[in-house]
Amino acid sequence: MTEWQPLSVTPLADVLKQCAVPPALPGNRIPGGVVWTLAFAPLIGYALEMWTAGLSGMEFEEAYAAVTEGQYWFITLILNIALGYLDERRLRKSGVDTAAFGWLAWLVPFYLWRRAKALGQKPAYFWVWLVMLILVLLTA
Template sequence: MTKHSQEPPILWFYEYKGERKGGVGESEIIGLIENGTVSHGTSVWKKGFSDWTKIEDTELNIHLDKTSPPPLSGEHVNNTVVWILAFAPIIGYFLEWVVAGAINSSEWKAEKAMAEAKYFYITIILNVALSYLDEKRLSQAGHNTEKFKGMTWLVPVYLFQRAKNLNHNMAYFAVWIVSFLLVLSA
């Protein structure tokens, strides 16, 4: 009686919310694709790969096309909201002045209210609302926003992660930082 040496199954590892998961067999990774846990843009690795690879660049890509089309590429995503968000610190500061002028009976009281940052929440609400809206639009464009979905309240981190995820340059991130610093110095 001869023993047949059976080759061990190939185990796949995948990135999920910034963590390495796996190893799972091929049927399990296909199941993860089918249920949406693993999708376009997810990094995967198996023995024989020199580094982590996007799943669409592996033999598993045939299973992706069965479930959904790929997300819109970075150049096809509407960036109007993110550019408004980039200037949101300045826009918010202007809105704070408008509210201070409307609520207070004199220019002096409005200036005092602004000096005391009584209406700072207006800028915060504007920034978070625009981040949230932009994240929803990215999700509708087919992008997996799970990696940075919870960051919409922390705008610079959100903008950085968004630029990385869409392979954009960091222009809107830099504009937000400059806008924020300008408002701080005002």
């Protein structure tokens, strides 16, 4: 083919008429910034809990005791759930069908595992999340 032709006169035009939406990105091309932030969310949440306790005027020892006693547990929970739903929303916008696992976004470890399997990725972010959770629990 030596000259450019409009797409409408090529054989590809029939295929494109059947598709209402573009195809989903392959698993290795989907940006992973949010899911990796989610993988470190237990540690980030712990830091936010300490920061919040410090903002309330507590000394370090008091803040540490308050966080250890679970006074600010909801911060990490909200962070995990928010990041899970944000990641699920971004996957949907990328054209990924999240019907099989998207509703699990509030159950982060299950969501991360199913996400990896659905996208054909290794579940590294699942294991990182689990290690971060164990590290945070061991420090408490």
